[in-house]
Amino acid sequence: MKLFFSMTKIESFIHTLPNEAVEAINTFFGSTDMFYAVCYLIAKNEHINYLDKHEQWEIRNEIIANVWQNIETFLNGLSLNGKEILADIKSDYLEDFVQYKERSFAITNEEFICIIKKVQNLRN
Numbered sequence: 001m002k003l004f005f006s007m008t009k010i011e012s013f014i015h016t017l018p019n020e021a022v023e024a025i026n027t028f029f030g031s032t033d034m035f036y037a038v039c040y041l042i043a044k045n046e047h048i049n050y051l052d053k054h055e056q057w058e059i060r061n062e063i064i065a066n067v068w069q070n071i072e073t074f075l076n077g078l079s080l081n082g083k084e085i086l087a088d089i090k091s092d093y094l095e096d097f098v099q100y101k102e103r104s105f106a107i108t109n110e111e112f113i114c115i116i117k118k119v120q121n122l123r124n
Contacts, residue, residue: 010088011036021078028074029115037105038115039086042067043093063120070122 007015014032017025022032029035046064049057068086075082096103 008088008092010085010092013088014085017078017080021080024078028118030111033105034107034111034115036089037107038112038119039071039089040093040103041105041107041112042071042116043090044097046090047093047097067116067119070119074119074122 014025014036015022017032025032025035029038042064046061046068049060049064054060072082072086075085
């Protein structure tokens with residue numbers, strides 16, 4: 001059974017950002033939808049990493065924290081409240097998790113990894 005999701009509050013907000021911010025997000029992430037998907041999937045990976053606590057989970061957690069920080073800094077550089085935007089996206093993921101909802105996005109693993117690598121290099 002395929003679940004259809006209506007846009008969340010933060011997804012709607014992202015689509016109404018000033019043109020300069022949307023252009024910067026589109027340039028870096030491909031689109032505002034891709035930006036949301038990447039952040040949602042990072043939140044999901046962070047949560048799974050915390051729950052599973054596989055070998056070297058602390059190292060992976062540090063990497064995820066650095067990725068979050070780089071995205072927050074990127075958003076802050078666009079005169080946006082990066083911390084609040086990312087918190088809202090994380091909240092969307094956790095809300096879906098507690099309701100046993102599984103979202104899918106039009107992003108491949110390769111695209112996700114490519115964007116994560118770009119994000120990791122933002123401050124380098």
